[in-house]
Structure formats: structure tokens, C-alpha cells
Amino acid sequence: MYDENATLLGLKKDINEAKQGEVLYFNTPTSGLRKFYIESYGCAMNFSDSEIVASILAEHGYGPTREMESADLILVNTCSIREKAEDTVRNRLRVFNSLKKKKPALMIGVLGCMAERLKSKLLEQEKLVDIVVGPDAYRDLPNLLAKADDGEKGINVLLSREETYADISPLRLDSNGVVAYISIMRGCDNMCSFCVVPFTRGRERSRDTYSIIAEATDLYERGFREVTLLGQNVDSYKWTSPDGAERVNFAQLLEKVALIHPNLRVRFSTSHPKDITDEVLYTISKYENICNYIHLPVQSGNSRILSLMNRTYDRDWYMQRVESIYRIIPDCAISSDIITGFCSETEDEHQDTLSMIIWAKYSMSYMFFYSERPGTPAAKKLVDDIPEEIKKRRLQEIVDAQVHMSLDVNLLDVGKIFKVLIEGDSKRSEMEFKGRNGQNKMINFPKKENLKPGDYVMVRVTSATSGSLKGEITDIL
Numbered sequence: 001m002y003d004e005n006a007t008l009l010g011l012k013k014d015i016n017e018a019k020q021g022e023v024l025y026f027n028t029p030t031s032g033l034r035k036f037y038i039e040s041y042g043c044a045m046n047f048s049d050s051e052i053v054a055s056i057l058a059e060h061g062y063g064p065t066r067e068m069e070s071a072d073l074i075l076v077n078t079c080s081i082r083e084k085a086e087d088t089v090r091n092r093l094r095v096f097n098s099l100k101k102k103k104p105a106l107m108i109g110v111l112g113c114m115a116e117r118l119k120s121k122l123l124e125q126e127k128l129v130d131i132v133v134g135p136d137a138y139r140d141l142p143n144l145l146a147k148a149d150d151g152e153k154g155i156n157v158l159l160s161r162e163e164t165y166a167d168i169s170p171l172r173l174d175s176n177g178v179v180a181y182i183s184i185m186r187g188c189d190n191m192c193s194f195c196v197v198p199f200t201r202g203r204e205r206s207r208d209t210y211s212i213i214a215e216a217t218d219l220y221e222r223g224f225r226e227v228t229l230l231g232q233n234v235d236s237y238k239w240t241s242p243d244g245a246e247r248v249n250f251a252q253l254l255e256k257v258a259l260i261h262p263n264l265r266v267r268f269s270t271s272h273p274k275d276i277t278d279e280v281l282y283t284i285s286k287y288e289n290i291c292n293y294i295h296l297p298v299q300s301g302n303s304r305i306l307s308l309m310n311r312t313y314d315r316d317w318y319m320q321r322v323e324s325i326y327r328i329i330p331d332c333a334i335s336s337d338i339i340t341g342f343c344s345e346t347e348d349e350h351q352d353t354l355s356m357i358i359w360a361k362y363s364m365s366y367m368f369f370y371s372e373r374p375g376t377p378a379a380k381k382l383v384d385d386i387p388e389e390i391k392k393r394r395l396q397e398i399v400d401a402q403v404h405m406s407l408d409v410n411l412l413d414v415g416k417i418f419k420v421l422i423e424g425d426s427k428r429s430e431m432e433f434k435g436r437n438g439q440n441k442m443i444n445f446p447k448k449e450n451l452k453p454g455d456y457v458m459v460r461v462t463s464a465t466s467g468s469l470k471g472e473i474t475d476i477l
């Protein structure tokens, strides 16, 4: 889930479970003199960042509210990945501004990628907000709020080469107390030609390994049973201790987190096909608590388009990585991101993407049509020449292929027994629990007495659709 231009299909991956524009709140409300209300859009990293922002605000006497009407401060954590995501945020800012007319002391702030991309524009030209804070400047938020209170401009969009917020303990927002995100790195150095992220989130940097382990250990001790390690490109995680004596790569980090406790499940996202190593795959296969699920965005199944996208791998390379995954981790589920209608894409090249969905047997994909982003290499050097009707038709074909594939792979699970972590009540009924298996597939099953979220159970799958599985408990662990 990134924005309404995105088409969600199949089984939602954990990092994108939250609904678009979700209002984040605390499980245990804290009181504060001033109330803040925060909405988040876009990727899991934004949701994770909102938890850092909440922690910073709570330290400065702000308390959360779920009702924007009662807030003194409204924040929107924004996404710039496609044009539609930005349009949605602008509409929300207009709604917030109508509240401000009735309550002039209300402060409105924009955080995240749009703040970084548009800088002072939302403040000065569009006059939609009072404060603008980029992804690396959240520590400055209390100071910017004080400035804005005094009628000064509250803007900080400086990007940093070091900031990882390693020492900030995120306030878990909207949490079920079972699963949590841990941000392990920030930024991206890849420069895929379509992508605005390297410009809005800056250079790649990895967080201190031991601050990650401390955060995961603390979560486990507080009853959480699953952590998702987050980064734009987790395979390029690398950390060197200040004395230079220790170097940790992503496979080693995974292993260290897995060793915290066998009952703490470990997930991660996102993997890059050019960087994912066999060492990572062997580490996944070695530890039962590292989930057998890899989100490996292909973007396109055609080598010429991949080269225009500057993805730095071709179709053959991608297929070899998928073969290695299935060889080393035979029951691994793989999911993907796909962009259709990229500059100059022909019908034959589009067919290559369709055939990749089938060949790679994706359990699900996030599918988008190309949206040109100002300032990106593609916007500068290539022509966005595929008409919108063609983009939409190709997207529909891709969606249809993925629906079929998701159903096929899910039907293969009927009769199998999986270890499932209970996350809460199923969406449909209080008589049922929902939980995911290692492959990140959501399974709904009737409750049994004395079980609660955070418990592990064995579940036999009894039926499947393209979106989820149904089952029954066979054993309690």
C-alpha cells in the first residue's frame, strides 16, 4: 500500500498492512498539555518515522489524540512516490486548514518526503502549513514548533549523512502489541531512474547494530513476537563499530536478531535483486524464526526497460536470484513491486512482465502504473510517452495475472499445516483469530479457549482465495 494509484492484491505484506492515511494513536494514552494528531501516508518507513516523531513530541509535553478537532497540532507524514499520493495529502491539508479557520491557534505541519521535495513551497506559496520538517530533521521539531508559535518560519529540510535516530525509542503507535517495525537504515543510494526517494530521503546510512538488537530485545521482553527490519535496500546494510573492529552485514544482522529468542519472528523489507546474497538466503534457511518470505521487487520483466530504469540487473540475473531462493529455501514465498507503462515500453516488453509473474510464482505484488516525478533521472532524460489508457489497460492485465497466480499458489497450501502467530481478531468475526504464517500469508481460523494474540499455533489450511487462507487449529505451541 502506498497510495490510491497502487493496486493491492493477494496477500498483504506486513509492512503495508496499515491503511492509507491511517491515524496513529497510542495504545496507552499519555496525557500532555498540548494534543497532537498525526496521519501517515506511504511506505512502512513513514509509519515507523511517525513513531519516532511521537516519541520526540511526547518528550516535549505533547499528548496524542485520535480526533483532529481536539488537536493543537496536526501533522501529516507524507509520501511523494507518485503524483496521486501528493494530491491526496493536499486534499487533507485543505481539510485541516478549514479547521484552522475556526481555531486560529491550531498548528499544521507536513513531515516526510513531500516536505523534503517541496521545501518551503507548501509554507510560502500554497500557504497550507505552519511547519515543514524533512525526514532527517525530526529532532528539530520542538524547536520549529516554538519558532512557529512566535510567528517565525518553522522549516528544516536538511538531509543528513549520519542521522539514524538510533537512540530514540519509538512510541509504538496503533500497535497490537505483537508485531513491530524496526528501522535499520535510512535513505537510498540506488538511483533507480523513476524514483524520488534518493532525493527525499537522502544518502543511505545504516544504524548501529547494537541499538537494533537492544530495540528488538526490549520489544520481545514487552511481549512482542515479531519484528520487521526496515530499509529501502536492506541487503546493503553495513555497520562498522566506532573502533573499526567489527563489521556487520545484513546476513549477520539477521542472525543476531534471530538469536535474541527462538519465539521472536524476524521479517525484513525491502530486498534488492542486485544485492541479495546467498549468505542472506542460507541465514534465512538456518533459522526457523526468520520468515521464509522475501519481497523482491522486479519492477519490469524486460531487460531493456530494466536498464532504462537503472535497476542494474537484467531479466536473467533476476531469474537466477529467484532460482537461488527456491533452491536454498524451497518453501519461500516471493512478492514483488511492478511498474507498468514506463517510458517507451512496448507491448512485447509488457508481455515479459506478465510472464515473470507466472514464472516467479509471486504470492502477491504491488502494482502501479508509471507516474513521472519531477527531478528524477527519468523525468530529465526520458519521455513519459505511454498514454494513460494504455498504462491502465496494461496495469489491469498485470493485476489479472497476479490474481490468478496468487490463487494458484494459495490453493497449493490447502491441506498443509503452518505455524501461525496470532495477531488478533479476524476482520470478519470475533469468533475467529487472524495470524500469518512464515510466508506472510494471512490465515483466519476459529478461536480456541485460552489463546491470545502473541501465541503461536499450528493451523491446517482448509480453503484459499487469492487474498487469504482459512484454516483450523491442529496444535497449540
Ligand code: 5AD
Pocket (backbone or CB within 6 Å): 002, 081, 082, 194, 195, 196, 297, 299, 337, 338, 339, 368, 369, 370, 371, 372, 373
Ligand atoms: N511511478 C510508479 N511507481 C513507482 N514506484 C516508485 N517510483 C514510482 C513511480 N515514479 C514504485 C516502485 C517501488 C514502489 C515502492 O513504488 O515499484 O518499488
Ligand code: SF4
Pocket (backbone or CB within 6 Å): 188, 189, 190, 191, 192, 195, 196, 197, 198, 232, 233, 272
Ligand atoms: Fe527508489 Fe530504487 Fe531506492 Fe527503491 S531501491 S527507494 S525504487 S531508488
